[in-house]
Amino acid sequence: MEIKYLILFFFCGSALCCDIAPAYWCDTEAIASQCGVLPACSDRLYPSYATEADPVVVGVYFECLCPDSIRFITNMLFPTWVKLRTTGVMKIMMVPYGKATMNRHGSGYNFTCQHGPQECEGNIIENCLLNETNYDEAKYLPVIQCMERSPQPVAAAEQCITRSGLNWTNINACASSVNGTMLMHKAGLATAALNPSLTWVPWITINGIHTDHIQSSAITDLLTLVCETYKGEKPRSCQHTKHGIGAYARRQRFSNKLYFRSRG
Template sequence: MKKLTREAQEPLIPHIRPSTRNKIRKYIYGGVFFLSIFILYRALNNNESGKKGIGRNGDFMEYDPRKNGPKLEDPVVNMIKLDIYMEAQCPDTSRFVFDVFNFKRHHFCSRFFRQQLKKAWDILGNLNRIELNVIPFGKARCTEKGNDFECQCQHGPTECEINQLMNCVIDRFGFPHRYLPAVLCMQGKYSLDEAMTCVTQNFPAEYNRMRECAGGQRGRRLLALSGQKTASITPAIDFIPWIVINGARNSDALYDLTQNACEAMQPMPSACKEYLRSLQ
């Protein structure tokens, strides 16, 4: 059999000189070698980088889960849910209420709001660990009348108007740090006009809107919705204010809301530790 020459073995480039073909081979082999090294390097370092691209509308941001993700050794920080069921004209004084067996001393809404809720929110509100809900309704009653509601409140029509104003402000501004100063101010006021001064102080541009809401169909509907929330709790409320922490009624919070809220937080923040030390 005739032995093939190198030219016969490489028919595709017969016109290239042998020395030139050797150079081409070296470049090809060198390129393949470096490409293999690069692929191997990427494979070995892919798991070490731990970085992913995330973005929107063409934006790209480098993300490292080791830096941005939660650390396993960090303690779990819990939120607490605080619900306050109240009405606008609870008396501001303490009194003795007689039941069949003994006397019970009750502090009512206005005193609780000024001495307990305000203090607790001033100390703990900026920690972002309290989901606060204020529900102005109390021992009222609302009856549906067509597309409207007719409501009667425990302390008369004026209390219904101020309850409705509170609900309008809460619905309008949503977050406790926005609405709570105005609601605290309204608590215990003797007329709607007097309660509206709290709107003027906190939201002057909203005066007309809130006045219309408080005296209109929307205010009555919001009051009725608060009534649905109040009627849904178990056991049924028989006292105002009714304080619920993490779904359970807490009567001790009537006398020290800050302490009871702190005790529900785990781990306890430093602000709570300082407050509890001040009680000793």
């Protein structure tokens, strides 16, 4: 089943077709890279980390209702963020889209999501949440954690957002409008710009790079991966990090082959 959402405009620059307005080119590393403006976007992508070492940027390309995405976010990403949130060691970039597809239809787009229309709805809500919080992980990540821990993430969105002190009315209006469509479209472009291309979900990048080793390390022990990648002085939170998230890391280590065969 496909859901039609209207989109405001379609943009292609003369030198490179980015399919998005220049105002959005610096929103993610993937889009900046596709549009050939990554160096010019460095200050905007990392505005608050002018320290002795850059943070490790963890990119998470995921789907709202994907079981593997839910496990990674709730059992690995969020606990790692809690440990490192005050250290400046890690920066998170989340892109809710995954294996969704979009097809141009008249003046709009049809989105089809891997886990059905409800997942498209959830992905758009989470894209609007990111936008509403100005992509501030301290504001949006606890909400996404709250949603994804729920048996029904989409139904839990209003309660999770309201409890966080954010404006549900604004986010819901975004999700029901062309603004939400634009944000979903932008997430799709960022996902399509990945190199290598996304083949499973969640798709993890470190500083814009994806390898099988990074993927495997991220899903088994993200804390150790981030701490070992960070080039600055290690904070106390990085001490004794080998399999530092505990039981989840131990459970996942033996099931990587199954994970990589997962459809997300």
